[in-house]
């Protein structure tokens with residue numbers, strides 16, 4: 001019983017909080033994440049990248065998520081992260097995803113609109129939600145001049161035209177975040193976020209949220225970010241815990257004895273993020 005992401009995000013938009021778009025990498029991630037969300041009574045967007053689907057296998061993604069959500073009382077959406085083509089998206093919709101992202105942000109504005117619109121028409125006809133992206137979510141953000149920022153970051157007027165012409169349920173914007181680990185201290189363009197939110201008045205998505213401080217996440221949510229994507233922070237929590245276990249007991253060989261603690265570390269990190277986003281007790 002998955003729910004469309006649009007339902008989860010409309011409530012977050014109305015009541016000004018953020019919901020985690022948390023990436024699964026394997027079974028331990030899935031279990032660690034859903035336990036954290038359940039413990040805090042939070043809605044949840046479970047997402048899988050095309051790479052994660054290749055790694056886990058589509059049938060396992062679907063069946064594992066089904067097993068995880070069968071008896072849960074929290075609303076959960078299953079979302080494709082950074083869908084790269086119409087075909088890839090159709091494949092996920094046919095398999096049972098309740099939400100998809102079409103990432104055509106590297107294409108020209110008109111091409112991005114055309115592909116996104118085509119995805120929205122197909123997805124909405126079967127009740128599946130759509131996220132799209134406008135602007136460039138970084139690499140390193142440190143040494144960009146104002147001109148470069150204007151070129152990379154989401155333009156507010158374009159954002160309005162984009163959502164009006166495509167009919168997407170949520171828009172991912174570029175305001176200074178980057179995927180993966182930050183080289184320097186990330187600086188977010190909150191003025192741009194405020195302007196965009198006021199203009200488009202709908203759910204906004206922040207990618208690359210690993211490595212963003214609690215304070216900045218809180219500010220971003222206050223200014224209208226409703227979906228916050230996290231992958232790297234959970235990967236680091238899981239791996240750091242496993243390294244810690246091996247540092248103490250190098251003779252271990254039973255994967256349950258290190259993957260278990262890794263899974264618990266993800267649950268703790270998930271709860272930390274949920275509290276920062278304010279989605280606790282919103283299920």
Ligand code: G3H
Nearest residue numbers: 023049051052082179231
């Ligand atoms: O935004 C991308 C996600 O962090 C997933 O990355 O393609 O390495 O699974 P991935």
Ligand code: 13P
Nearest residue numbers: 180207208210229231232
């Ligand atoms: P991080 O890897 O920085 O957590 O970003 C995740 C993301 O944006 C997934 O779409």
Ligand code: ZN
Nearest residue numbers: 179207208229
């Ligand atoms: Zn992303």
Ligand code: NA
Nearest residue numbers: 178180208210
């Ligand atoms: Na990041």
